[in-house]
Amino acid sequence: MRRRSTSIATALAVILGSTALTALTAGPATADSAKVLPVRSVGDIVVDGTHRRVYVSDPTGGRIVVTDYAGTVKATLTGLPGVTGLALSADSGQVYAAVKDGNRIVSVETETYTRTASHPVGATPGDLEVVDGRIWFAHGTDFGSLDLSGAEPVVRLAQRGDVGFHGGFGMFLASDPAVPGVLAAGNGGDLAVYDVSADGAALRVKGRMNTGVKQLDLTPDGSQVLTSWGDPDYGYGIGAYATTDLAEQEGYPIDAYPNAVRVAPDGSVAGGSFSWYDPDVHIHRPGDPVPVREYDFPNTGDSSGADTLVDGALAWAPDASRVFAVSVNTHGTYTLRALTDPTRELPTLKVSAPAKAERAKKLTVTGRLTSKETPAAGTVLKVTRTDLETPDGKALAGVRTKADGSFSFTDTPAVGGKVTYKVSYAGDATRAPASGSDTVEVSRKATSLSLNNDGKLYAYGKDVTFTAHLGTTYKNRTVAIYADPFGSDKPKKLLKKAKVNSKGNLSAVVDMTRDTAVTAVFAGDARHAAKTVKSTAYAKAKVSTSVSGHYKTGRIGSTTYHYFRKKTDPVFTTTMNHYTGRHQRFQVQVYVQGSWYDAGSEYFALSGGKSVVRLEAPGESGVRARVRSSYVNGSSGDTVNSTTHGAWKYVNFTN
Known part of the structure; x- marks a missing residue:
């Protein structure tokens, strides 16, 4: 414990006017699901509805990650450098993967995730499609096929015919299980439809498309090829081309940069876009340019813009219950997002109740159910009231909507405080469930x-x-x-x-x-x-002071003094209840001609609740002084106690 000192001689000098007091030295005193994917890149995504699994290829990491519908990883297949395109066999028994660095297509059994075969194809495979049992793969600005139906695999390359594919953005293929014998191919502004029902690919029709296309798909009725970039009447959008002559038809407008398109078995269209500040996934009913549903990704990175959709990283669950999308943030973190109820409109249900009401008096609640297509008049809505006596809610009589979706009902609350009215719509085949609520502050008596x-x-x-x-x-x-x-x-x-x-x-x-x-x-x-x-x-604070160095104690009148030789320094040890950063105020007074005079004070830091101060002796006899330690609220370094003064300690210097 360090000691501090002050001089009684200096204190006397202040009283007697001979010098200034020397300063004392102070001592140191935080529905849809989302899961991060363990990948470094994303090449393709395919959904196995039979086993409810999602396959995502990682070209940079040389792996395929398999998850369930919630995004939980179930298997990781490694040793696949440059793996990109994925396709599922018609019976969901095999997943085929294009491994670029090995010029091969790998087969994976979907029950056990076992690699069952690796087929060299003599070129660098990319996008994959399975049509009538044959695997079609893009390579360079061309495409070929792998036929596994015979005793030995048969590979055919360079099947594009006289179409002048030449773009550097990749070769894209499209097919649909409901349209046998048809394959669409596109690259660099060129688009073509082929008959692949026999050996090889026979060109049906060729045409033009936008050069910014990142993905193709074929509608399940076989009537259109959809492209991830088109030329709608305004802005950007999904392009649509008739398969008979590739004439451009009305597409699906999107406000941001389109980069993906996938069609569900029922014809519903999922369009994706690269957009920091707008929705990322857009769901359309067949032929309807107005989206029935849109999804906007959150911002999980460190920029002002939200996460964005990876090019082409969209896939439907076969039952159209979900759309799976892979997003990426500014840190390069990839997330698998399962977007639920994509084909159902998302209605809004607004409920309005009075802000205040009197207990035991009738009040009226109003509201409106709105949707892209308003539900029929007479649609029944469920009403629940929650209050202090029924915190889990009590069902009230249902209310029916009017032709414009509006509704109203009355209630007489018997309970005061916050009363919440929740109105719920169950949904139907084309609309998702919706609910809304509002709270009334019902009067209560004042409490004593x-x-x-x-x-x-x-x-x-x-x-x-x-x-x-x-x-x-x-x-x-x-x-x-x-x-x-x-x-x-x-x-x-x-x-x-x-x-x-x-x-x-x-x-x-x-x-x-x-x-x-x-x-x-x-x-x-x-x-x-x-x-x-x-x-x-x-x-009060707990303050006590002890004196050491004296040779005796004695009384002068009724006051007890500690006696010191005139050249002996008294030492005062102050103990105070601890608080971080606390200081004690050390005050000195000198007795002169029958009165006590203030000789100054200083604050000293406490260490472990203690402070030791040495008072320099005056060097002459007949000097009387007194000291005390105090805690002063605010001035002692904190405000947790009330100001408290310790007892005076008296000293007398003798020969």
């Missing part, structure tokens, strides 16, 4: 609640009883008493929570080591309002 000891000052460590008194209430007789000691290091604490006694009282004891705010809380009941009252009580 008091708490004693406000403003009182207590000695350090005294056990003080605080008593809350609760007046008349309806049912609830429970009161909670909390103590919140001053200072950021001690949190508010529940002392007691219980029913008051027959006199309406509840008491709790506080150990008064700090100034303390004590609160009593009544939560309210069905007819009486909640109430909180506070009493702030104050606690």
